[in-house]
Amino acid sequence: MPSYIPRVLLFAAAAVVLSAEPRRIVSTAPSITETVFALGAGDRLVGVTNYCHYPPETAKITKIGTYLEPHTETILALKPDLVISEDSPIHSKDLFSTLGLKVLKVRFETVADIYASIRAIASALGVRPRGEALVTSIESQLNAIRKSVAGRPPVSVMFLVGRTPNALEGMVATGNAPFMNEVIQIAGGRNVFRDGAMRYFRVSQEQIIARNPEVILDMGDMADTAGVTEAHKREVVSLWNNMPALQAVARHRVYAIASDIYVVPGPRVVDCARAFARMFHPEAVR
Numbered sequence: 001m002p003s004y005i006p007r008v009l010l011f012a013a014a015a016v017v018l019s020a021e022p023r024r025i026v027s028t029a030p031s032i033t034e035t036v037f038a039l040g041a042g043d044r045l046v047g048v049t050n051y052c053h054y055p056p057e058t059a060k061i062t063k064i065g066t067y068l069e070p071h072t073e074t075i076l077a078l079k080p081d082l083v084i085s086e087d088s089p090i091h092s093k094d095l096f097s098t099l100g101l102k103v104l105k106v107r108f109e110t111v112a113d114i115y116a117s118i119r120a121i122a123s124a125l126g127v128r129p130r131g132e133a134l135v136t137s138i139e140s141q142l143n144a145i146r147k148s149v150a151g152r153p154p155v156s157v158m159f160l161v162g163r164t165p166n167a168l169e170g171m172v173a174t175g176n177a178p179f180m181n182e183v184i185q186i187a188g189g190r191n192v193f194r195d196g197a198m199r200y201f202r203v204s205q206e207q208i209i210a211r212n213p214e215v216i217l218d219m220g221d222m223a224d225t226a227g228v229t230e231a232h233k234r235e236v237v238s239l240w241n242n243m244p245a246l247q248a249v250a251r252h253r254v255y256a257i258a259s260d261i262y263v264v265p266g267p268r269v270v271d272c273a274r275a276f277a278r279m280f281h282p283e284a285v286r
Contacts, residue, residue: 021126022082022102026075029067031108031266032084033058035121038267039130046078054260054268072099084121108265110178111142111186118267134267141270142186145277148284149188155280157189158213158248161200161263163220168239171220173203179265187276188284189215205243215280216240216248218256219263228258255279 026047027033033052036045042057047064062078065071067086075083076099083096087105096103104124106117115135122131159180162172174180175196184191192211193203218236222228233256240246240254248254261271277285 020081022080022124024078024080024082025125026064026078026080026083027052028064028070028083028085029108030054030260030264031114031117032086032106032121034264034266034268035118036084036125038134039118039122039125039127041125041127044125046080047075054264070095075099075101082124084124108179111182111269113179114138114265114267114269138267138270142273145270145273145285146186149277149281152188152281152284154185154188154190156192156211156214157184157217157280158192158208158211158215159184159217159262160220163218165221166235166239168205168242171203171205171208172200175199175201183269183273184276186273187280189276189280209243209245212246213248214251214253216246216254217262217276217279218254219258220256222256222258232256233258253279 023044024046025036025041025044027036027045028049030049030052033045033048034054036042037055037057042055045058045061048058048061049070050063050066052058052061052063062074064074064078072095075096080101082104083101084104084106085096087107104120106120107113108117115138118135118138119128119131122128122134159174160171161174162170164170173193173196174191175193175198177199181191181194192213193201218240220236222232222236236256237254240249243249257275259275261268261275274285
């Protein structure tokens, strides 16, 4: 039995306890916010985190702090009938349930988790058919991307999520992060640091040279994706000319990327996988 099935059952059970469809919802993560909107229930959101940028309508919704430090006073003032929270040691259910709030916990660590969480949220919101339709659509599109790159050797990839501005220093690479590695694989790539001891960790120029990736994805100093210009992206690509021995540099396959689709697991996973596939196998994906 797949390992995620028990989580599906747990999420479904959590949704069942709701006595009525929630009309005032607080989201504690961008993945959750995007899912609620994708299910057509964005108008029920009364609170979202400071990092919830998509869709644009989130700009008009009350901000409840960050993932690490939610403002409980603000949340209580919003009088939500449901708080949707990520299932992690940081976001303990007790944080909100002890305040007398109803909580639905979901997880977005793998593609299977995305499907399970969409179904759980849809069930809690009383829009289960929309959830099934959304999952079916995502599955179909991801399968099409897999098929488009099938039979081609996987491209070796390095994905930087942190870096000292204007320098190839303080670099943080994606390591054994399940979701990111899965999407890279779907798109026909292979993370050169997937065997890392942590999901994200510091890497040196020497380590990068040793792995010699064919493609470099540099989100580096653009983790705050709002307001990143094309000129800044060109500057990021130019930085890598200081390491001309890398095959990604020699073959002009360094990409400066700045979009939430690459770091927010959720309904836009298809956009992420398709963008990756176009960078990894441009001859196969248009």
